[in-house]
Amino acid sequence: MKKLSARRRHPLAALVVLLFALATTGGLYAAFAPAGNAQADSSQSLQIEQGKKLFAVGCSSCHALSGEGTKDGPTLVGVGSASVDFQVGTGRMPAQQPGAQIPAKKVIYTQDEINELAAYVASLGAGPSIPTSDQYAAGDVAKGGELFRTNCAQCHNFAGSGGALSEGKYAPSLDGVSAKHLYEAMLTGPQNMPSFPNSTLSTQNKQDIIAYVQHTTDPAKNPSFGGLTLGALGPVTEGLFGWIFALGALIGIAIWIAARTPKAKKS
Amino acid sequence: MTSQDNMSEEHLPEAHGAHGGELAVHGDAFADPGLPPHEHRRTDIDEHAAARAERQVAMWFLLSMVATIGFIASYVLFKPGPELKNTVYIFPLGHISKLNFSLGMTLGISLFAIGAGAVHWARTLMSDEEHIAERHPIEASPEVREQVFADFRQGAKESGFGRRKLIRNTMIGAMAMVPLSAVVLFRDLGPLPEKKLDSTEWAKGKRLVNMNTNEPMKASDITVGSLTFAKPEGVEESDEDFQEVIAKAAVMLVRMQPADIKDQTSAEWGYEGVLCYSKICTHVGCPISLYEQQTHHVLCPCHQSTFDLSDGGRVIFGPAGHPLPQLQISVNGDGYLEALGDFSKPVGPGFWERS
Structure with a gap:
């Protein structure tokens, strides 16, 4: 004890105390914090109760304690559980930082936790609910292609590879997006994407679009007959490739044609 | 004739040396060294x-x-x-x-x-021996030039071009008239568009038909933040002139909170926040529907013209010269959305006779 008090004015003492305090707090938190889905109950009210706790920790700093929204985040009253399942299920929420666009990233909640959050947000006000698996079953690819070109291709590009919007926003690539998330995105219109409610784009229409997107982005079903797709982004990447590689090759050949022929004797 | 021959003697370095300066260059420093000896491959x-x-x-x-x-x-x-x-x-x-x-x-x-x-x-293998092709002045010799001028004067005199004014004037007249036949031929490329660019298929009482379902829509079908494409009632994709008609008549329907609409006229032309805008960019006529539901901006992918649908389709960026035309809509007795007339301004890019 005497040894300890003798060192209390050591320059590093404050640092040690701070680290100790942090470790203790963290440890206690890990021990007593709501243990995720450990006691997840299927009953609706318990799910909402769990979701409210998760919401208070992960979402309330921007969307306010009861989801009414702040200047950093919009109100979640009436967005429905489908919206939560899409935003949290693709890792877009919780957002890393505010900005023109919140990108998809690593998903940090389990599906059970997402369901709890969704149940809580759905309890704030009626909205589109998470679709069942038969709702987002794949439909007719050809019809889906027509619908995709009418409704989606203007932003997401003819091949579903996305594209630029105004002021730093962009439409993301649709490659690898699950059928459920595609359906939820069309239904709810996340971020700046407009929504396509069932009243104007029926469930059958959505299934056709899902079938088309999954077909066209799958190299096994829709192989690239021209080889290198260059991102299927159109004239920008193709032009860049042409300028660098095709013109580069032509310049190389021109240099070879005009190069000095080797002489028999060094001059 | 080279530039060296044009230079007067006293400006050459040798001349300076001859006048008693320290600079003395022996020989001609600017002499043409000629070709190096040919090296064989x-x-x-x-x-x-x-x-x-x-x-x-x-x-x-x-x-x-x-x-x-x-x-x-x-x-x-x-x-x-x-x-x-x-x-x-x-x-x-x-x-x-x-x-x-x-x-x-x-x-x-x-x-x-x-x-x-x-x-x-x-x-x-082909020969790579150097060959020298001497350059010659382009100008002809004075004798040749004099001969040409004399021939021309004599020809003009013998033809009587200056004296017989009747021949001269009728010939000029005939040559001036010939291009007129081209004007008549080019007229055949017409007819001029007349008033076709000013009007579209939309008319009073025509219901708005959903492009996806081919059904007329009620205002409640259009939710806030949604985007829907519509065509005039009676226009079918199987019609022979469908592409011609839809190229002017294509519209998009959006709905925003009435409080978000900044332009009062625009709000009145819609129905409870449902606004109907032309889908044709006013710059060069690309179809545009890159609608951002939070900002209400519509971006044209061709030249980045950006329109604000919450402010009467105003151009907020890019080369477009006119706001995006809005179609005046309401609901009919059965609750279906209908047009109250044609666009008040021509849709699409500007043209000479545009009012």
């Missing part, structure tokens, strides 16, 4: 090297022949079609159609090999 002096070069050129041409045969063989062997079995993985191209790849490669090689053989032939 190995193929010029070594018969074995020449024979080898000949074989190399022949190899290129033979390669071209083989590639052409390969092209024909690929055409016969490989099947076209979208099946995966018709593709092959080739690094770094990825999966690629066997037919596309083999046809492209063989045709490319057969053409390139002819060119490469010709270049190799020219570089190794």
